[in-house]
Amino acid sequence: TEVTKKLEEVIRIWTKQIRQILVESEQIRREADDVGPSAELEHWKTRMSSFNSLLDEIKSSRVKKIISILQAARSKTLKQWKELDGSVTIAANEAKDNVRYLYTLDKFFGPLANASPVMMEHIPSLMNTIYMIYCTSPYYNTSERMTSLFLKITNQMINTCKTYLCEG
Numbered sequence: 001t002e003v004t005k006k007l008e009e010v011i012r013i014w015t016k017q018i019r020q021i022l023v024e025s026e027q028i029r030r031e032a033d034d035v036g037p038s039a040e041l042e043h044w045k046t047r048m049s050s051f052n053s054l055l056d057e058i059k060s061s062r063v064k065k066i067i068s069i070l071q072a073a074r075s076k077t078l079k080q081w082k083e084l085d086g087s088v089t090i091a092a093n094e095a096k097d098n099v100r101y102l103y104t105l106d107k108f109f110g111p112l113a114n115a116s117p118v119m120m121e122h123i124p125s126l127m128n129t130i131y132m133i134y135c136t137s138p139y140y141n142t143s144e145r146m147t148s149l150f151l152k153i154t155n156q157m158i159n160t161c162k163t164y165l166c167e168g
Contacts, residue, residue: 004073007066011077014063018084021054025091036156038109040149041102048095055092058085094139101133101140105149112156116164126153 025047031039057063070078108126130149134141 001073004070004075007070008075008077010066011070011075011081015077015080015084018054018088021050022084022087022091025050034155034159035152036109036113036159037105037149037152038113040152041099041106041109044095044098044102048092048099051088051092051095054088058088097137098140098145101137104129104133109156112153113160116160 029043067078067081105126108122108129111122112126130146134146140146
């Protein structure tokens with residue numbers, strides 16, 4: 001029982017730390033007003049990396065041994081742990097999925113940033129790709145994510161036009 005109590009305390013500490021990570025990941029991002037769409041891809045790549053590292057740690061043999069001991073002891077702390085494990089898995093899957101979909105837009109980001117203001121040739125393909133993401137992505141097709149993406153694309157178009165005007 002002494003070992004069980006110590007292991008339960010370890011699980012409580014990990015639970016608190018993981019909850020903090022999950023809460024921070026859901027907070028509203030503060031970004032510059034003129035940030036472009038590449039920042040969206042970078043955000044999700046960073047988030048994917050963080051949650052994959054966390055998943056690797058959760059799935060490590062050390063953690064599995066502790067969980068096995070607590071399962072044998074019928075510890076009550078495991079219910080919260082399993083819920084958190086599921087939440088981390090969902091967050092990791094969401095980030096991975098969003099990176100995969102946003103990579104389909106990556107080919108447009110360079111031309112959007114470097115083109116002259118007559119960038120109309122890229123817009124139909126870009127819109128079709130965004131529409132495909134909206135229709136097929138289980139995570140990225142929310143109003144707030146789409147609005148954020150369109151805002152960043154618009155910012156990039158404005159920045160490209162400003163640069164063109166200042167150089168011209």
